[in-house]
């Protein structure tokens with residue numbers, strides 16, 4: 227068990243292969259508690275949250291954002307995760323209670339929950355005029371396999387991606403994280419094959435994460451005897467950008483009459499943030515106040 231959530235990246239000595247490893251057990255558990263997800267939904271959402279974080283590994287600016295959106299025909303509905311260059315992520319699954327029987331003993335049916343018809347869309351906002359977007363059809367709904375197709379077709383980068391979420395019998399998250407290997411232009415094929423072999427030897431990524439106390443140890447196993455260099459480390463956490471004030475400003479575009487219609491008998495309305503399931507309560511007057519210019523210092 228890795229005591230904290232973080233991500234490391236490394237480059238082999240020849241500069242041909244990049245490896246990113248992420249430990250996300252605590253943030254996936256946090257998301258599970260916020261969204262009250264079923265076992266399979268925890269695994270699906272946890273994989274998407276982890277993938278979005280791994281995909282921020284090459285962002286230059288803390289304000290840059292990567293969003294990953296799975297839209298399949300399975301009972302999960304839409305799954306969205308948005309991660310930043312600061313290592314924060316937020317996300318949700320539209321049907322958190324949806325669940326399916328195991329695909330095989332000990333194997334959660336994430337592919338069935340997500341579905342195999344539909345698409346995965348990635349949006350990268352890196353401060354350019356237009357954000358970069360790529361969309362590919364789903365392959366299996368297992369998340370990692372689908373994103374490998376995205377990397378191949380939208381970014382033209384051969385990628386090996388493993389994502390894992392181990393859900394305990396009490397539904398808590400025992401281990402979560404991911405591993406990505408990317409081949410850079412001019413990579414030596416034998417070197418790449420040897421790293422792929424090591425990754426296969428690791429077996430199931432969530433079990434490998436459960437059995438280690440730090441990512442550096444896993445990285446060493448992935449690299450075998452190959453010389454490499456650590457080129458980055460980032461702490462990771464689940465963190466939403468919503469706030470009472472921010473939501474009030476958004477709601478203030480409604481008229482007073484519309485706001486009153488949203489209220490219960492006591493004259494207050496309840497608003498829930500999709501991304502973190504936080505509930506906020508307002509009276510129409512409090513929202514109208516948000517419209518007024520605020521004092522500044």
Ligand SMILES: [Zn+2]
Nearest residue numbers: 466468499502
């Ligand atoms: Zn929120």
